[in-house]
Ligand SMILES: Cc1cc2nc3c(=O)[nH]c(=O)nc-3n(C[C@H](O)[C@H](O)[C@H](O)COP(=O)(O)OP(=O)(O)OC[C@H]3O[C@@H](n4cnc5c(N)ncnc54)[C@H](O)[C@@H]3O)c2cc1C
Ligand code: FES
C-alpha cells in the first residue's frame with residue numbers, strides 16, 4: 524500500500540510526514556507526530572474532542588484525512604499557549620471549567636477560533652459555536668462563563 | 682482494509698481521467714468533498730478499499746459567484762464559507778440556513794451542500810432547500826458535461842443519477858427575481874446535531890400588490906427522496922399567502938409525503954409536521970420577500 528507523502532505546516536512550523544491514504548489527520552497527529560493533545564472521543568464528528576484548525580477554519584480532525592493536510596496550515600492545542608497560557612486556557616482554569624479534561628483541548632481550540640472570528644460573542648453565539656464540543660462533566664455553564672471572561676480579557680489587552 | 686489510494690487532481694480533466702480509469706478497470710473510486718459523510722461511512726458501514734479522489738483542489742469546484750443572472754456554488758465550498766458570503770445570504774437565506782443546520786461549527790467547516798446532495802440521504806437538509814430555489818446540478822463527464830435539476834438527481838435512498846465516470850462540479854441557481862425569497866425549516870427532537878424528522882423548503886416571488894406570482898415547495902425526510910410538491914406551489918400562487926393558502930399548501934405536502942415510522946417519529950406524526958413546516962416556511966419566505 525503506497526503511503527502518501529505530505530508537506531504541511533503545524534502550529535507555524537514546516538512538517539513532513541508519511542501516512543496511509545485512509546489514515547485520519549487525528550491519527551497522524553497522535554500516532555505519527557506525537558501530538559497527543561488532540562483527543563479522540565467518538566471518531567465520527569459528534570464530540571469535538573479532536574478539534575483542530577485547517578487554514579484557520581475549525582474542523583474535526585477525525586473527519587479529515589492526513590493526506591488532505593498537504594499545503595495547509597494546521598493549528599492544534601499544542602500551538603495555543605505561548606510563554607503564558609492563552610486567555611481561554613487561563614479562564615478555563617480560573618472558572619474550574621473542566622473536570623476529567625478529555626474535552627478541554629477541543630474546547631480551547633474551538634473557543635479560541637470563535638474569539639478570533641467574533642471577538643464579542645453573546646451567550647447564544649458561544650453556545651451554538653460550541654454545540655459540537657460535548658462535555659460529560661461540567662454541565663457547560665462554567666465553560667460558557669470562561670469563554671465570556673476570556674473575550675473580555677482579550678478585548679482589554681487588544 | 683485493502684489497498685486504499687488518495688489522489689488530489691489539479692484539473693477537471695485529470696479528475697475525469699482518474700474516474701475513467703477506475704471505471705474501466707472495475708476498481709472502486711469515490712469522490713471526496715468535505716468528508717463528513719464519507720469518513721464516517723469509511724469507519725463504520727463501508728470499509729472497503731478504494732481510490733479516494735479529493736476534488737477540493739480544482740478551480741471549478743471552488744467557485745462561489747453571484748452573477749447578474751446566475752449564482753454558482755462549487756462542490757468544494759464548505760457551508761461555513763458559503764454562510765460568510767453576505768450577498769448569498771441576502772439572496773438565498775433559506776438555502777444558507779439549511780447549510781447552517783448541517784452539524785456543528787466543525788462539521789460546517791468541511792461539509793458541502795453538493796456532498797449533502799450526492800450522499801442522497803432522504804433526510805439531507807439542504808436538498809429540499811436546493812429544490813425550492815431551482816438549483817441545477819452541474820455534472821462533469823468525459824463527453825462535455827450535463828445539467829440536471831436537483832429534483833431529478835436523487836433516485837432513491839442513497840442513490841443518485843451520477844453514472845460511472847461522472848462527478849458534480851457545483852450547483853447553478855437562477856438569481857432570484859426582485860421581491861423573492863426562500864426559507865427552510867426542519868424538525869428535530871433536539872435543537873442541534875440531529876437528523877430531520879421532516880423538512881420543508883419554500884421559495885416565493887411576490888408581485889407589486891403582494892400577490893404570490895411564483896413559488897416552489899419541496900419536502901424532505903418524509904419520502905425515500907426529497908420531493909418537489911407542485912400542488913403546494915399551486916396553492917400559494919395567485920394568493921396573498923393568507924392563512925387559507927398556507928393551509929392548503931401544507932395539506933398538499935402531507936398528501937405528497939409517504940413517511941416511515943421510526944424512533945424519531947411515526948408516519949402520521951411526520952405527515953402532520955411537514956404541513957406545519959410548510960406553512961411556517963412559506964410565512965417566513967413571504968416576510969423576507971417583502972423586505973420586512
Ligand atoms: C456530526 C454530524 C452531524 C451532521 N448533521 C447533519 C444534518 O444536520 N443534516 C444533514 O443533512 N446532514 C448532516 N450530516 C451529514 C453530512 O455532514 C452532510 O451530508 C454533508 O453535507 C456532506 O457533505 P461533505 O462535503 O462532507 O460530503 P462527503 O462526505 O465528502 O461526500 C458525501 C458523499 O457524496 C459523494 N460526493 C461528494 N461530493 C461529490 C461530488 N462533487 N461529486 C460526486 N460525488 C460527490 C461522496 O463520494 C460521498 O459518497 C452530519 C454529519 C456529521 C458527522
Ligand atoms: S473524535 Fe472527532 S468529533 Fe469525536
Ligand code: FES
Nearest residue numbers: 622624658659660
Ligand atoms: S471535563 Fe470531562 S468531558 Fe469535559
